[in-house]
Amino acid sequence: MRMAEHATVAAPPRPGVVRFIGIDWDFGALKSASPRYWAFVSLLASLFLLGLMAYATFMTRGGEVFAMRDDYPWGLWFTNYMYYVGLSAGGLIVYASVHLFGAEQFRPLSRLAVLMAGVLVLMALLGIITDMERPWRAAWMLLTPNPNSPFVYTGSAANIYMLICFADLWVLLTGKGGEKLAHRMTLIALPFAIYLHTTTAFVLALNKSRELWNTAVMVPIFLTSATASGIALLMIVAYLMQRLGVMRFKPSMFRSLSTLLATVIIIDLFLIAVEILSVFWPTSSHPGHAARLALFFESPYGWTFIPVLLLGAGAFALLAPRRTRHLPAIQLTAATMYVLAIFLKRYALMAMGFAIDPLGQFAPPYTPSLVEVLIAVMILSIGLLIMTAAAKVLPLQVPEEEILAHATAPGHLHGHASAPVPLEPAPAPAAPEAG
Amino acid sequence: MLCAIAAVLGAALLLLAPPPAGAVGQAASGETLFYPCTSCHPVGPQGTATGLPNDFPGHQVVLIGHDALGEGSAACLVCHDDPARDPGKLVLLDGSLVDITGDVPALCFTCHSERYREWAAGTHGRNQPSCTSSGCHDPHTPAWVYGDPLLPFVGTGFQVRSVSDRQAFTPLAGPPVKAPVVTPSWLVLATLLVAFLATGIVGYLVRGRSAR
Numbered sequence: 001m002r003m004a005e006h007a008t009v010a011a012p013p014r015p016g017v018v019r020f021i022g023i024d025w026d027f028g029a030l031k032s033a034s035p036r037y038w039a040f041v042s043l044l045a046s047l048f049l050l051g052l053m054a055y056a057t058f059m060t061r062g063g064e065v066f067a068m069r070d071d072y073p074w075g076l077w078f079t080n081y082m083y084y085v086g087l088s089a090g091g092l093i094v095y096a097s098v099h100l101f102g103a104e105q106f107r108p109l110s111r112l113a114v115l116m117a118g119v120l121v122l123m124a125l126l127g128i129i130t131d132m133e134r135p136w137r138a139a140w141m142l143l144t145p146n147p148n149s150p151f152v153y154t155g156s157a158a159n160i161y162m163l164i165c166f167a168d169l170w171v172l173l174t175g176k177g178g179e180k181l182a183h184r185m186t187l188i189a190l191p192f193a194i195y196l197h198t199t200t201a202f203v204l205a206l207n208k209s210r211e212l213w214n215t216a217v218m219v220p221i222f223l224t225s226a227t228a229s230g231i232a233l234l235m236i237v238a239y240l241m242q243r244l245g246v247m248r249f250k251p252s253m254f255r256s257l258s259t260l261l262a263t264v265i266i267i268d269l270f271l272i273a274v275e276i277l278s279v280f281w282p283t284s285s286h287p288g289h290a291a292r293l294a295l296f297f298e299s300p301y302g303w304t305f306i307p308v309l310l311l312g313a314g315a316f317a318l319l320a321p322r323r324t325r326h327l328p329a330i331q332l333t334a335a336t337m338y339v340l341a342i343f344l345k346r347y348a349l350m351a352m353g354f355a356i357d358p359l360g361q362f363a364p365p366y367t368p369s370l371v372e373v374l375i376a377v378m379i380l381s382i383g384l385l386i387m388t389a390a391a392k393v394l395p396l397q398v399p400e401e402e403i404l405a406h407a408t409a410p411g412h413l414h415g416h417a418s419a420p421v422p423l424e425p426a427p428a429p430a431a432p433e434a435g
Numbered sequence: 436m437l438c439a440i441a442a443v444l445g446a447a448l449l450l451l452a453p454p455p456a457g458a459v460g461q462a463a464s465g466e467t468l469f470y471p472c473t474s475c476h477p478v479g480p481q482g483t484a485t486g487l488p489n490d491f492p493g494h495q496v497v498l499i500g501h502d503a504l505g506e507g508s509a510a511c512l513v514c515h516d517d518p519a520r521d522p523g524k525l526v527l528l529d530g531s532l533v534d535i536t537g538d539v540p541a542l543c544f545t546c547h548s549e550r551y552r553e554w555a556a557g558t559h560g561r562n563q564p565s566c567t568s569s570g571c572h573d574p575h576t577p578a579w580v581y582g583d584p585l586l587p588f589v590g591t592g593f594q595v596r597s598v599s600d601r602q603a604f605t606p607l608a609g610p611p612v613k614a615p616v617v618t619p620s621w622l623v624l625a626t627l628l629v630a631f632l633a634t635g636i637v638g639y640l641v642r643g644r645s646a647r
């Protein structure tokens with residue numbers, strides 16, 4: 001069955017709905033939104049304006065308002081770049097699972113997943129442009145690219161991947177091209193996603209003067225961390241959307257997502273353990289490696305890395321038992337723990353390159369300045385504003401007839417998901433978006 | 436999961452083990468640190484080496500780099516005199532003999548004259564009177580360097596230290612003082628105001644009732 005048959009193009013627009021580029025934008029929902037919705041939007045707008053003031057401060061006063069110095073040149077924004085790029089992986093994994101591997105249980109998530117991936121990459125790019133301090137210099141990367149620099153590849157990959165995500169979202173929302181085009185778009189998006197995450201890891205791994213970055217396992221660790229944290233965030237957002245009455249999902253979908261999350265978490269932890277053992281194994285240990293990594297267990301840098309191991313092991317321990325894996329409280333707790341763990345891991349990852357510089361000098365832990373924090377919050381508020389508006393305006397809920405049609409279609413026999421089980425009713429909305 | 440926990444615990448235990456120590460010596464001190472020749476070749480009262488100990492089976496030394504000097508024991512005899520005749524003596528190109536406790540760098544000079552001149556000028560090595568080539572380099576495999584040669588840096592900034600894989604690593608102190616972080620007071624005030632406003636909104640969102 002063609003997706004277009006049950007997509008939004010088939011029905012005439014309702015009052016308050018504007019059809020633009022084939023998508024029904026429900027601006028009427030904004031008019032009827034509750035005061036709590038607008039209160040939440042006001043909160044985000046206040047944070048955005050505050051960040052804008054901080055941005056103006058650094059544009060006029062220069063680098064003196066940053067805590068980034070010569071010994072620690074990549075601060076909060078670059079950490080967030082790595083973090084947001086990683087988080088976007090979850091969206092594509094779910095999207096590709098549906099359209100490439102026929103995992104129909106994730107189809108209700110597909111629109112939300114692709115939107116989230118695109119917004120997260122947008123936030124990552126805003127962070128990296130901010131980190132350039134003079135945004136117009138970004139043009140020089142296009143005009144005079146240095147092929148030896150991995151930044152050329154990760155920067156271009158992030159831009160193209162963001163465009164692909166929004167094009168994918170358009171295909172999913174309009175139903176243009178049907179399942180065939182969605183499948184082809186996935187064939188383009190998946191290699192680009194791997195390319196993006198790989199080249200982002202190579203930005204660190206190709207520094208031979210930074211011993212802890214210069215490891216081949218950096219790339220697979222980055223991929224697994226990205227996938228795990230992305231899936232965890234997607235699960236949190238999906239629960240939030242369901243709680244707010246924006247979308248509805250089956251419990252079996254969350255259970256499948258939890259199983260996938262637990263699998264990726266244990267692979268991620270395994271790779272970290274391999275790296276730790278390789279560094280510390282007495283007969284093969286390089287003193288420089290061991291001394292640098294030891295800082296992350298016993299020095300002021302310890303608070304960044306030890307919680308990564310504890311939160312990661314804890315999240316897996318929560319999700320591992322089959323008897324409790326389906327419980328929303330367990331799923332949300334584990335997902336939150338891992339999203340937090342990967343943020344700390346990204347911070348620790350930066351610090352691993354800077355704690356002892358190539359001259360052998362120790363640098364104390366970096367704490368971002370107020371201006372850096374406010375600008376990072378501004379970028380976060382931009383992402384949240386887009387998601388908040390999209391929750392009202394865009395038809396993110398996949399039509400039930402589309403889900404049922406694909407679940408019962410020949411060639412889509414994927415376990416319990418193939419059964420046309422109706423979605424559970426939406427609970428009473430109790431959050432800002434409720435309107 | 437058990438594997439991961441065991442791996443993490445194992446790594447933590449390994450941290451308690453001391454790091455690999457320096458193999459032989461820590462710095463160029465003028466002594467031949469790699470091969471303490473005089474422990475087997477005692478030097479006589481007049482500075483001449485005595486005979487080899489009884490039942491000594493002979494040296495088994497693997498040359499890396501210096502194996503280009505010849506095949507088998509021929510490579511040894513390029514630098515060493517016949518051990519049956521003059522144990523503990525080094526031979527120069529002109530046939531003159533040098534005691535193993537004598538002017539060993541003169542032997543290195545025969546091939547590495549440029550490096551010798553740099554060392555003599557103080558731009559290579561530690562530039563100390565007692566510093567000799569075999570104090571830092573393994574004479575049989577000169578690429579192996581034991582020690583922490585410091586550059587003759589005379590400024591007031593940092594010092595650079597090249598660290599061998601065979602030596603324990605300890606970080607140096609960081610730069611003395613970092614430039615201070617400047618935060619405008621009006622921005623701090625604006626942040627406090629927005630934080631106050633945000634607290635109110637969050638309180639309203641958490642405690643208020645939905646309109647629907």
